[in-house]
Amino acid sequence: MAKVRGFEIVADVADKEQVILPKRSTEKSAGYDLHALRDIVVEPGQVGLVETGLTAYMQADEWLGIYIRSGTSFKYQVMLANGVGVVDSDYYGNEIKIMIRNIGDRPLSFQRGDRVAQAIFQKYLLVDADEASGVRSGGFGSTGV
Known part of the structure; x- marks a missing residue:
């Protein structure tokens, strides 16, 4: 059976055994929980990059939306720095990273394994x-460079 959409561990991640493959928490959940691969501290007013160790594969007419988990946002006063992360189908093989902005007044820390965001596959x-005739030339932040 051909693969349609899903998650894989990025080939060049050193600590593959620490990567947590996303899953939905309930039968009717739309989002797949994304976990922090490494501990990170984000100071108030700053942006941090949470590594996941994951890449996603999908059909050519799909994209993966990355959204902050509502509980994480409320509990820790954090948001995605880019509002919604957009992972295109041609990003396959590159690591999904989550840009977190600390909008609170104290340092924010995520420990390895913490659920940080959720990912939802969508059609466009x-x-x-x-x-469109461009070709992706790299990973995170490479489009249009």
């Missing part, structure tokens, strides 16, 4: 006469 549509 193209406009008539779409002419």
Whole structure:
């Protein structure tokens, strides 16, 4: 059976045994929980990059949305620095990282294994006469460079 969509451990992650593959918490959950691969501390007003050790595969007309977990946002006063993370289908093989902004007034720490965000696979549509011709040339933050 051909693979349709899912998560894999990034090939060049040194501590593969520490990576937690995402799963949904309940039968009706839309999102797959993403866990921190390493401990991280984010100071108030700062942005931190949470590593996951994961890559995602999906169909060409799909994208993976990364959203902060509501409980995490409320409990720790944190948000995604980019609002919603967008992982395109051609990002496959590159590590998914979560940009966290600490909007609270004290340092925020995530421990390895903590649930930080959730990932939701989604379809998208193209406009008539779409002419995208670029090719991804790297990983995180590489589009348009």
